[in-house]
Amino acid sequence: MIHIFKQILGCVLILISLNSCGLFGIHFHVHNPRIAGKYSKFTKEKAYLGELNSLRKSFDVTFYGLDIYLNPDKKELDGWVEIKATLLNQIDTLLLDLDQPLKIDEIRLDSRDGRILNYSRKYRSVYVKLPSAMVTGTNISVHVKYHGKPLIARKPPWAGGLVWKKDKQKNHWCGVACESEGASLWFPCKDHTSDEPDSAKMRFTISDTSLMVVSNGNLKSIETNSNSKSFNWKVNYPINLYNITFYLGNYQKIEDTYTGINSKVLIINHYVLKPNVLIATKHFKRVKNHLRVYEELYGEYCWYNDGFKLVESPYKGMEHQSAIAYGNGYKNDLNGLDDYIMLHETGHEWFGNAISVSDLADVWLQEGITTYGEYLYLEREQNEFVAKSLLLFYRLTIKNKRPVVGPINRRYFNYKDGDVYVKGAWTLHTLRNQIKNDSVFFMVMRTFFEENKLKTTDSKTFIATVNRVTGKDYTWLFDQYLYQRKAPFIQYEVVDGKTLYYRWVAVKSSFNQLSVTFKLPEAIVQTRIIPSVQVQKIEFPEGTNLSKHLSFDDSESLFGVKKNKRLSKVYLKELKKSN
Numbered sequence: 001m002i003h004i005f006k007q008i009l010g011c012v013l014i015l016i017s018l019n020s021c022g023l024f025g026i027h028f029h030v031h032n033p034r035i036a037g038k039y040s041k042f043t044k045e046k047a048y049l050g051e052l053n054s055l056r057k058s059f060d061v062t063f064y065g066l067d068i069y070l071n072p073d074k075k076e077l078d079g080w081v082e083i084k085a086t087l088l089n090q091i092d093t094l095l096l097d098l099d100q101p102l103k104i105d106e107i108r109l110d111s112r113d114g115r116i117l118n119y120s121r122k123y124r125s126v127y128v129k130l131p132s133a134m135v136t137g138t139n140i141s142v143h144v145k146y147h148g149k150p151l152i153a154r155k156p157p158w159a160g161g162l163v164w165k166k167d168k169q170k171n172h173w174c175g176v177a178c179e180s181e182g183a184s185l186w187f188p189c190k191d192h193t194s195d196e197p198d199s200a201k202m203r204f205t206i207s208d209t210s211l212m213v214v215s216n217g218n219l220k221s222i223e224t225n226s227n228s229k230s231f232n233w234k235v236n237y238p239i240n241l242y243n244i245t246f247y248l249g250n251y252q253k254i255e256d257t258y259t260g261i262n263s264k265v266l267i268i269n270h271y272v273l274k275p276n277v278l279i280a281t282k283h284f285k286r287v288k289n290h291l292r293v294y295e296e297l298y299g300e301y302c303w304y305n306d307g308f309k310l311v312e313s314p315y316k317g318m319e320h321q322s323a324i325a326y327g328n329g330y331k332n333d334l335n336g337l338d339d340y341i342m343l344h345e346t347g348h349e350w351f352g353n354a355i356s357v358s359d360l361a362d363v364w365l366q367e368g369i370t371t372y373g374e375y376l377y378l379e380r381e382q383n384e385f386v387a388k389s390l391l392l393f394y395r396l397t398i399k400n401k402r403p404v405v406g407p408i409n410r411r412y413f414n415y416k417d418g419d420v421y422v423k424g425a426w427t428l429h430t431l432r433n434q435i436k437n438d439s440v441f442f443m444v445m446r447t448f449f450e451e452n453k454l455k456t457t458d459s460k461t462f463i464a465t466v467n468r469v470t471g472k473d474y475t476w477l478f479d480q481y482l483y484q485r486k487a488p489f490i491q492y493e494v495v496d497g498k499t500l501y502y503r504w505v506a507v508k509s510s511f512n513q514l515s516v517t518f519k520l521p522e523a524i525v526q527t528r529i530i531p532s533v534q535v536q537k538i539e540f541p542e543g544t545n546l547s548k549h550l551s552f553d554d555s556e557s558l559f560g561v562k563k564n565k566r567l568s569k570v571y572l573k574e575l576k577k578s579n
Contacts, residue, residue, distance in 0.1 A: 030395065030560035032486040032506055037401030037417070042410050045100075045123035049182060050411035052192060052359075055095035059085040061190050062139075064241075067203045068187070070213065070248055072172040075164045078147030079205075080112060081187050084197075087138045094128040094142060097184035097191035102148035104188070112143050124184055124191070144188040151185050153177060156315035157325070158415035161185055165314040167250060167273055171211060174248040175325065177318045180360075180413045183241035193411075194358035194456050196238040204246050205230040214247040214271045216323045217306040235321070236305045238454050240356040243321040247311045252277050258288045258308070261295045267307040276312065276330070283330045284310055286338060290346040293377050297442065298449045302354040310342065317341040319348030335378065335386060347373040350449060358456035360413045361406040364482065365462060368404070368424015369445075375425065388555060391429060394422040395558070404482045405459055426558040427481040433556035434477065434514060435470055444469045476510040481558065484508060489560040490516065490531055493567035494546040501567040503535045517553040520544065526553075535571035 042050075061083060068079035083096070098104065100123070107128055108114040118129040128142060153161035157177035162185075167173045176186055184191035204213035209229040212222075217235035224230075235244075254277065256268040268288075272280040287310065295301055301308070306322040313325035328341035351373070352366035371394065378387035397418055404423050406412040413420075432441045448465045463478050480488060486506040493501045504511060512532040519526055520540075529538070540546065552561050564570075 030398065030400075030487050030489075030554070030558065032400050032489070032560070036485055037399070039402070039407060039412070040414070042407075042412075046410060048123050048125050049097060049184070049191060050359075051409045052194060053095075054089075055091070055093060056190065056192055056195075058089040058091045059087050059094065059140075059190070061085045061195050062198050064187075064189065064197050064200045064244070065203075066187055066201070066244070067205075068246075069205045070174065070246070071207075072164055072174050072248060074149070075152065075162070076147065076149050077186065079145070081144050081146070081189070083142045083144070083189065085140055085142075085190075087134055087136055087140065090133055090135050092130050092133040094130060094140075095190070096126040096128060096142075096144070096188050097124045097182070098126050098144075098146065098188040099124055099151060099185045102146050102150060102186075102188075105145040105147065107145075108143045110141050110143075112145070114143070117142070124182075126188065146188060150176075151181070153315070157318045163314050167314075169250065169275070171250040172208065172248055173250070173273070173314045174246075175313045175315065176245055177315060177325065179242040179318070180411075180415065182411060183244060187244075189241055191241060193240060193242075193356060193360060196240050196356065196456060198238055200235045200239055200244060202233045202235075202244065202246065203230055204233075204248075206248060210250070211248060212251050212271075214249075214251060214309070214311050214323060216244060216321050219269075237303055237321075239321050240353070240456075243319070243353060245318075245320040245323060245325070247271065247313060247323070247325070249312070249314075250274050251312070254281050254284065256284070256288075258291055260301060260304070261292070262300055264300070264304050266291070266301060266304055268309060269307060270310045272310075272312040279330050280312070283339065284342070286332075287342050287346060289381070290338075290343050290377070293380055294347055294350055294373065296380075297373065297376055297445065298350045299446055299453070301349060302453055303349070308349075317345050319345045319352050321349070321353040324349075334374070334390075335382060337382075338377075340374075343374055343377060344370060347377075354453040355449060356456045358458050359408050360411055361408045362457075362459045363406075363413050364404045364420040364424035364427075365457065365459060367421045368427065371421045372425035372428040375429070391425070392555070394425055398423045398426065398487070398558070400485055400487050403485050423481065423487075423558070427478070430481065430514075430557040431466065431474060431477060434474070440470055476508070476513055480508055480511045487558055487560055488514065489562055490552060491562050491564040491567055492550075492552075493564050494550065495568050497545040497547045498540040498542065499568075500538045500540070500546055500550075501535055501571050502529065502531050502537075503567070503570075504531045504533050505562075507533065509533055514557060514559070516557065516559065519551050519553065520546065535567055535574055537568075537571060 063084035065082035068077050107117045120127045151161035153163050156163050160177040160181050163175045165173045178185045182191040202215045213231040215233035217233050220232045220234050251271040252274045254270040258266040270284050303322045310324050310326040313327040316327045318325040324345045334340040347370040351369040375387050375391050435441045447469050466474050488507045489505045491505050515530045517528050
């Protein structure tokens with residue numbers, strides 16, 4: 001999912017570039033707000049939706065089949081949804097989810113004309129009463145008929161829902177984005193990120209036969225009647241539910257192919273509004289470069305049988321699996337060569353789609369890794385200076401008001417707090433520079449991807465992979481950057497121009513292994529130190545003058561720097577205590 005601060009990226013990159021060249025005395029610093037940010041009060045509905053309770057744990061959804069009629073004139077939809085599942089425990093009640101404005105007409109077992117099932121509703125929860133207690137391993141199929149007006153997005157894709165618009169030619173142009181809010185905003189499902197179906201089919205019917213509906217995967221058939229048109233799409237892989245989507249519009253297909261790192265041919269079928277075919281045909285060529293770099297970094301693209309497409313959308317962008325929403329106006333706004341939305345959302349095909357988090361509390365694994373992927377892309381395709389300028393801009397926006405890992409069991413994702421993007425990216429950058437071996441760092445990333453693709457995962461699994469592949473325990477690093485809100489700070493004092501006192505503050509006591517580089521005033525000698533929470537000191541030769549222009553290199557790791565005029569006295573007190 002995109003983040004809102006990208007709109008000011010270009011201007012800030014210019015400032016950073018000028019500052020890096022020493023033309024202006026502009027200095028931007030890491031900060032720790034005195035008052036921590038509070039989490040919004042979780043409603044009972046949000047609590048019910050996010051909780052992985054015993055009923056949700058009792059079944060595994062294997063398939064969704066959507067058959068939906070879209071009515072953009074009334075901003076309504078209605079239809080049937082089939083849900084196939086395998087029971088993991090003996091249960092007599094199936095817990096599904098559907099937003100309250102949507103009305104359930106009936107629920108049936110096995111087929112649309114099968115036995116009618118009783119149900120009750122509480123908030124978004126739908127408790128479906130099965131005919132009897134069914135034993136573990138039973139495969140069931142439940143069909144839900146429903147209709148209504150889904151929530152309209154206030155600020156898509158960040159504050160999501162359905163988007164009903166018209167293009168410049170006054171044709172209907174519609175879509176959906178619901179990462180934070182959940183897919184049960186528009187269709188009945190088991191709306192928990194830990195459970196992905198193995199496959200899905202989507203059938204969308206519209207009355208305006210001049211338009212078309214695009215969805216995930218492959219278009220299997222189009223059925224045209226005198227007063228309606230139906231589009232049948234199929235996804236052949238697991239898919240997280242907020243990725244299941246549709247786009248209704250006056251679309252034309254642009255055909256292309258991409259040959260991957262393993263010589264496989266990927267079918268590309270972009271869909272754009274008809275007036276934009278020429279500009280899109282040229283602009284979208286660049287996405288093949290993005291696919292190639294991400295395959296080289298992490299591993300093979302996972303959806304070769306489903307193809308790849310960018311679909312022009314009535315909102316900025318979203319990583320919908322194999323059907324990425326694109327609404328950035330065909331601008332190369334990242335570096336003059338690349339479109340930020342194309343680059344970022346394509347990266348989500350690896351982290352976010354192929355690997356999804358089991359709880360949005362760990363969404364940094366999707367957003368932080370994808371954001372760092374932008375840096376890695378620029379590092380490879382342009383140079384380290386351009387890439388580092390982007391990363392330094394991201395550091396400006398780190399808030400440090402809340403931990404990166406959020407509350408569990410609450411479907412928590414606050415788009416206004418970008419630390420899951422930028423601090424997540426800086427956590428990876430810090431890790432990379434502590435490992436000090438790129439072949440090992442990229443082995444970590446490829447191993448994590450290979451072992452967890454087509455599955456859901458969490459932060460603990462990523463940390464365990466880091467420790468196993470590197471052969472070193474980096475838990476202390478993640479404990480600080482992911483689970484504590486404050487960034488580390490080095491306090492230092494220079495005495496007589498040649499004695500340096502220093503220590504970490506705002507850190508856990510285990511945070512005593514991060515190595516930091518600083519430069520002497522002559523800018524020739526670099527010294528690498530490993531501070532701890534106790535004050536340490538270094539004596540330099542006579543004639544050294546540390547008092548002028550002592551600089552800590554904070555381009556490799558995330559930390560702040562503060563002077564402390566009393567640190568030498570603290571050192572003496574600590575020394576006295578230890579003796």
